[in-house]
Amino acid sequence: MSAAEGSGNGSKHARVILQQCLSARLMVQLATDSVDAEYVQIGRGLIVYVCFFKGASETMIDNMVKSVLKARLSKQTDGGRLVSILDLPGDVMIMPQSTLGGKLKGNAMKFNGNIQKEEGFRLYSHFVEKCEKAVASANVETGHNSIVLYGTYGNKTEVFSTESPTNGQYTHYIEF
Amino acid sequence: MSAAEGSGNGSKHARVILQQCLSARLMVQLATDSVDAEYVQIGRGLIVYVCFFKGASETMIDNMVKSVLKARLSKQTDGGRLVSILDLPGDVMIMPQSTLGGKLKGNAMKFNGNIQKEEGFRLYSHFVEKCEKAVASANVETGHNSIVLYGTYGNKTEVFSTESPTNGQYTHYIEF
Numbered sequence: 640m641s642a643a644e645g646s647g648n649g650s651k652h653a654r655v656i657l658q659q660c661l662s663a664r665l666m667v668q669l670a671t672d673s674v675d676a677e678y679v680q681i682g683r684g685l686i687v688y689v690c691f692f693k694g695a696s697e698t699m700i701d702n703m704v705k706s707v708l709k710a711r712l713s714k715q716t717d718g719g720r721l722v723s724i725l726d727l728p729g730d731v732m733i734m735p736q737s738t739l740g741g742k743l744k745g746n747a748m749k750f751n752g753n754i755q756k757e758e759g760f761r762l763y764s765h766f767v768e769k770c771e772k773a774v775a776s777a778n779v780e781t782g783h784n785s786i787v788l789y790g791t792y793g794n795k796t797e798v799f800s801t802e803s804p805t806n807g808q809y810t811h812y813i814e815f
Numbered sequence: 816m817s818a819a820e821g822s823g824n825g826s827k828h829a830r831v832i833l834q835q836c837l838s839a840r841l842m843v844q845l846a847t848d849s850v851d852a853e854y855v856q857i858g859r860g861l862i863v864y865v866c867f868f869k870g871a872s873e874t875m876i877d878n879m880v881k882s883v884l885k886a887r888l889s890k891q892t893d894g895g896r897l898v899s900i901l902d903l904p905g906d907v908m909i910m911p912q913s914t915l916g917g918k919l920k921g922n923a924m925k926f927n928g929n930i931q932k933e934e935g936f937r938l939y940s941h942f943v944e945k946c947e948k949a950v951a952s953a954n955v956e957t958g959h960n961s962i963v964l965y966g967t968y969g970n971k972t973e974v975f976s977t978e979s980p981t982n983g984q985y986t987h988y989i990e991f
Contacts, residue, residue, distance in 0.1 A: 656832060656986060688986055709922045723922065736986050743989050746885045746899065799985075800978040809975075810832060810864055810912050812988075813919050 648752040652695040653703060653815040654739050656688040659713060663732045663801040665790060679788050684730030685713070686801060690739035691754040691762050700762065703815050704769045712811055725777045731770060733789035734799070735763050760792045824928040828871040829879060829991040830915050832864040835889060839908045839977040841966060855964050860906030862977065866915035867930040867938050876938065879991050880945045888987055901953045907946060909965035910975070911939050936968045
């Protein structure tokens with residue numbers, strides 16, 4: 640096992656992709672013969688893809704939540720000023736995304752650096768919970784009613800659709 | 816100037832995010848009082864977000880195109896086998912995404928490592944052209960009719976919408 644494999648992704652323990660969206664919709668119930676598919680939806684806001692590497696721990700979560708929710712990435716409609724998703728204010732959709740941790744070897748993605756599934760689920764749940772608390776607390780302060788939705792860890796059947804502006808501040812990347 | 820700033824992003828010269836999609840639509844003409852907005856669209860395929868750092872050069876492009884088009888990331892509908900986008904076969908939507916190169920300092924994204932705009936445009940154009948050629952050549956071999964669409968470098972008014980499966984092989988990350 641190489642050093643990089645042993646410690647996840649070198650000195651990095653989590654990878655986050657942020658995408659601005661005008662709306663995003665997540666299928667929570669597949670269509671069957673008798674019922675239509677069901678969706679949950681956010682309005683303008685931020686989609687947060689999260690992947691943890693080996694070595695990630697709970698002590699990182701507060702910093703991750705702060706970075707994601709307070710980073711000034713969103714353009715206010717009335718001008719050029721960039722504000723955080725809490726200040727926009729906007730909704731948040733969190734998506735577990737273990738595939739983000741892959742490393743391309745030849746033509747195949749290898750996931751040796753990814754955290755184990757149970758541990759990843761635990762950290763993902765903490766991350767979601769702390770984002771929910773931070774947004775709820777911002778809502779109390781500002782009187783807004785922003786929501787946090789999230790994908791199910793390990794669920795492979797979700798369908799996800801987004802409408803996104805590519806206004807030069809669209810997809811961002813953060814490592815922790 | 817730190818070493819990291821001088822050389823872009825340390826030893827890395829480009830960052831690519833790949834997202835599987837069921838369809839993706841790109842606005843190419845804003846709606847006005849007299850005309851509706853116009854869109855171009857791909858079907859099932861791959862969205863390729865590309866960002867170049869300082870130090871990136873044309874010699875990397877062939878390897879980038881090969882990695883992106885030949886990486887086995889797409890699940891065939893009839894089974895679990897992963898195949899490349901050329902073998903799926905699927906369409907390709909390329910999106911310039913300079914924001915991907917940002918580094919979070921405090922609550923602001925800094926883009927010191929990004930390549931200069933003119934040079935980035937030149938490399939982006941090469942990347943698009945070589946992807947088009949590779950897909951065209953695969954089409955001749957296979958008899959398929961896959962398409963390559965791409966966003967305009969530096970265009971800030973495009974609106975982008977996608978429908979994506981989150982089947983566990985959805986968002987991938989590659990550095991070059």
